Amino acid sequence: MNIGIIGLGYVGLTTAAVLAELNHHVICVDNDSGKIGRLRQGIVPIYEPGLEECITRHCQDGRLLFSDRMEDGFGGCQVIFITVGTPPLDNGSPDLSALSAVIIELANRIRSFTLIVIKSTVPPGTCEWVAKTLLDIGVDPTQYDVASNPEFLREGTALHDMLHPDRIVIGVRTERAASLLREVYTGIDTIYTVTSLSASEMIKYASNAFLAAKISFVNELSRVCDALGVDVAEVSAGMSQDVRIGPHFLQAGLGYGGSCFPKDVGALYHAAVSRGVAMPILRAVKEINDTQVDWCIDKLSESFGDFEEHRQVAVWGATFKPDTDDIRESRAVLLMKKLTESGYQVHAYDPLVKPEVPHVWWFNDMYDALVHCDALIIATEWSLFQDVDWSEVTKRMKGNLLFDGRNFIDRKKAEEAGLRYLGVGRP
Missing domain, CATH: 3.40.50.720 (NAD(P)-binding Rossmann-like Domain)
Known part of the structure; x- marks a missing residue:
């Protein structure tokens, strides 16, 4: 044809x-x-x-x-x-x-x-x-x-x-x-x-909005787990075994990004309120996502204690998700911007992209980005970040804090190498 x-x-x-x-x-x-x-x-x-x-x-x-x-x-x-x-x-x-x-x-x-x-x-x-x-x-x-x-x-x-x-x-x-x-x-x-034509169009918006809601729910849950001393990863694993819930989109992290979820949540919300239909759940989905990076930065700052002595960090990952070069609405890029605005010096590495972010220094080698840094932040869950030599990471860094912004690093291996592990909703 x-x-x-x-x-x-x-x-x-x-x-x-x-x-x-x-x-x-x-x-x-x-x-x-x-x-x-x-x-x-x-x-x-x-x-x-x-x-x-x-x-x-x-x-x-x-x-x-x-x-x-x-x-x-x-x-x-x-x-x-x-x-x-x-x-x-x-x-x-x-x-x-x-x-x-x-x-x-x-x-x-x-x-x-x-x-x-x-x-x-x-x-x-x-x-x-x-x-x-x-x-x-x-x-x-x-x-x-x-x-x-x-x-x-x-x-x-x-x-x-x-x-x-x-x-x-x-x-x-x-x-x-x-x-x-x-x-x-x-x-x-x-x-x-x-x-029908309109039902098909609505299925697209409804599907993406629901998936975004799952992400925002588990991120809000991570804040509660953090306050109560509960590991959100264990909670998510237990929830996902319920066939009514399933395992997908239940991993706490920096929030959702990309070209679809933020745009489609906003479009569906606008379509509803412009016709007089309130959507408080969808509004909350967006609010949680908009504040998740700020919450993570607050946790990072709290873990440092004396900010004046700990202000240089490395960020691994810039794309909104792995295996793409797409940085649209990337939470990783937003994290870098907010870190620099908060006074941090940022070294960054991504295997595919080097977006222009003010006051961020880019490196061609992920280990080189660690030199003189007090902390390493995993911002995108590229698979190569799971297979790193953690002893080399410890050797290159000045500090020893690892902030796993995607909750996907093997915590035990990192801690055995001498790193202090901090996850999202993981005490």
Whole structure:
């Protein structure tokens, strides 16, 4: 099948690679000519395990084409996925201007039946608005249909998640649209959740908001555990054995970040309150996340005692999660900023990125970042941080405090090497 994709951010590129893997011919369009030029040279602008190899392979076999002009090749596409960004506005609502511009331009190019699939995260009612907009512009309603097909990718495992999803959610108005989307995903063995357009859009927001709520709950629980002298890791392990709760997203730490959870929590909250519906739980989810880094810095400062004598720290990790180069809404970056604002001198290391953070010194070697430091803070749970030589860490540091901001280091090994372990909610 010939398929078009408009918008080559994280979701668009991953979708393009997977659809090519499913033996479709995919034409990808983005208005960033520089990005298109790099992709044609085999340079993928984001890091995701396996993505560059997959894109390179299908560029070579002719299944993937890239263009910065919408008029190139869309005429023969039965399905067009829209994956443009919907960043938050100041009031928390999503900015749909890119989507609107794409729809207006597409309206002038539909010549035969085309299924327009909105994969971007958009508020409930957006797909209905897209269908009405095309009709108002004058597009023959027999020549198009609109579907919602939200993504549930996790950065770091995105290719696997899309090829082996828990479910595929499709919101449609007609059986024809549902059947065509099932054909697109032929080769993927999973269940289909078929809903209305608005329900599909809502499933995306509700899923991310619920996962964010689990993270904020366990982080709030870590504060109580810290006050009561209880290890939150033991509590989480006991809770996770209940099948009604499960083990996922129950690890205390610095809070959630990335491009999805903060944005989607804010968008759902705005959609509710703008219609007169109070959402105190969702408001609390955001408040807990917004203050978790501050709480962790307070614990760090308390453990030092005399701040004037302990003000140089190393931070390992900058991305919002491991196995990605994404620093959007990164709690690690926020931690660095707040540490420097509090008077700390910060040495930093990350295996992939060196974001510009005022007054932070970056190192190419994680051990070199430790020299003269009073404490080491683990801010992103990169697997290589579990396999470090803790005796070397002790030797390089001036102090001996290890603050495990993700509760994933082997505490016993660190303490055997002479480090004083401090976790999140772990006495």
